[in-house]
Amino acid sequence: MVNINKMDFLISRQVKEFIVWIQKILDAPGSFYHHYTMKKPAVGWSCDSIYSAFENYNWKFRTTDPESGNKVTGSSFTESTKLFSKLYRLLNISIESEDCEKCTECCLSILEWGGVISKNDKKVKGLGNDICKYFKKVRIQLNDYNFCIENSEDFIIMNSGFAKIYSLLLDDFIIYDGRVGAALGLLVRKYCEDTELDKVPCELEFAWGRGKETTYITSQCNKRNPSSEKYKFPELLSNPKRHLENNLRANWLLKEIIDTTQSKFNSLDKRIQLRALEAALFMIGYDVNEPAPYSANLSEW
Template sequence: MTKDEYVNHEFVAQFIDWMSEKLDDETFAHAYTMRKWNRHWSCGSLFDAYKNYYWPHGGVKALGVAAGHTFESNAEALEALQKGLVDALLAGDDKRACELMCALMAWGGVQAGNVSWLTANEAGLAALVAKTRDALNAGDAQDLRFNSGMSKAYSLVCNEFVIYDSRVAAALGMAIVKFCVERKLESVPAELQFPWAPAKSAKNAVNPPVRDPRQGRFDFLRLGGGRLYAAWNLRASWLLSTMAKRLAGGASGFAGIESDARRLRALEAALFMIGYDLGRDGGATGNGGNNVPEPRPPVQVIRGNDDSDWVECFTPSHGNRFEYRIEDHQIAINGPLNFNHDLIDRTLTNLFVHFGQSPFSLANNAVNVPAGTEQMGLGVAYVQAGGNNAPNTSKLAAILQDLDVFEPCFDRPGPGRHWTLNLEALGLVDGKVNIRPWLNEYRKDE
């Protein structure tokens, strides 16, 4: 299906018309509390949601971009990353492409499951991303690695491509339900069945954000990875980019945004803000709606979905896939291995004492570490801290890199992977590490 075929489909065209007329009225009035920052947020319209955009982001060291939280500061960070990444792809520079994509994952708070994959697949990364970009620009959703993090990457290098994450999906689904109710449709048209995904919350979290837009007969599939994710990301991009262009010169507040690209980013940002938490009624009542919600239907899964809180990860040297999750007293591996927090603290203390903020390597050879002939590095520090089997640290390194405790070195002082310690993550007290507060931040609702 081409873009023109999709946006001119009967129900898609009707939805674009309907939503374009609702951008500045109370149809999308909404409110909630951001759990992570204990911050109340509200909007009186979709345009108001854009004006009230809030996403705290760190600075981008690789590009000299400062930290911020407004739409403008985030747009500046993304535009700098976009220019750098486009240049890296043009030059075929794998190292620079990997560095900037890792920085992008940090901007979006989606390092887990992505940074380890990117660094494990650095060789040939620029060509792979460029090939995927060209396919998506041609409307071809290839069978490729695709998730919320990679959606962010392709939004920078593809034409008119939006970030399609669980928040954008939730708000778009909520809008489609409102459209279906108003038009008295019996079900969600197939062309508008944008899949949804739950918020990433701590195991057994109390009152996590709701991102399930389904109401009674208005059903949506659950979002999985790969080709189908890419296909629906394309459709979301076609739909919203058509709307963004149509708004130019119109009466909506969005018309005051001069460029089509920035206007598209503003629409995406507005949906992102509304979609943080739809509430127990899916946004159907209370906040701008007047429809009595119906029970949600049973979940239908596209594929590749997992309701658990296991996170996909990849070892740094060989790219071996495994899964982990953060628990109260340990980081568990989906298998017999786990790393208790005390052992991690002792290992990191050893690294800090020896390296400070200087780079260190994996140094976890199964023969050399027990023999005492291995250079100092993660494997040696782990065994000195009481750990068994130094090669287990291949997984520990990938996890701690995912969690921003280890910062990857792209200008390596020697062969193999190298990292530096993120001192902010260590929770240092009298030279000793306490990693628990940092890990707890990763268990909060996003």
């Protein structure tokens, strides 16, 4: 686990050099090829730049609107963004007004959207009448510019489900899950290979999370493991502090990429630029195992 604050992270030479490297593959056609076959639905997916991964975003969701009680469905980035805009407003209003019931409903809706309601619903409901106070406390701590994981308190609940809630509670807080971690690991590994580094810089050592498999597969062979023989990346392994620390570094890195580079991401509404980059990583990270040789004929996928 990397114990570093935001300022030290952003002035790191390795972080600065990685950002220079990644700018070349943000939106240039043919700069970053990646493809795989999804399980559900069983279709091929591909991209030829990080931005095209965002353009090919797909997440089929079904959740409950905490305001109307109606079911909301969708699969596109635009549909998720529209829902998030509403949930952001409702969640933060409920916290400020200390409406614990509405706050709970908003959290459950977010978890349902992300397909991670199992077990997390009990954690949310377990906060009871302290739920609004809890999120206010989390907001204060994680908004501290000098926040360091070593000094964090153990009260913060952290996993891929709560990362989704925090992304609507805090500004510039991405949803760090196993897929986003896998994609960051893949990109960092390619950076290390291109620049012939001896090892993965600690600042860029992002943890990945296992993908669901029908049969047991070792960590070494898991489709979300971006490691190579030379460059190794850790696994999240339901470690709350590791997850939070990785999420914070990813927040800082992606925001710095958006703020200091020029690409098609900057042409998007400023409010969704960071979310769009996160969405691109989410799609890339579905499977980061080395695929078969890429075919230029995208119709084959």
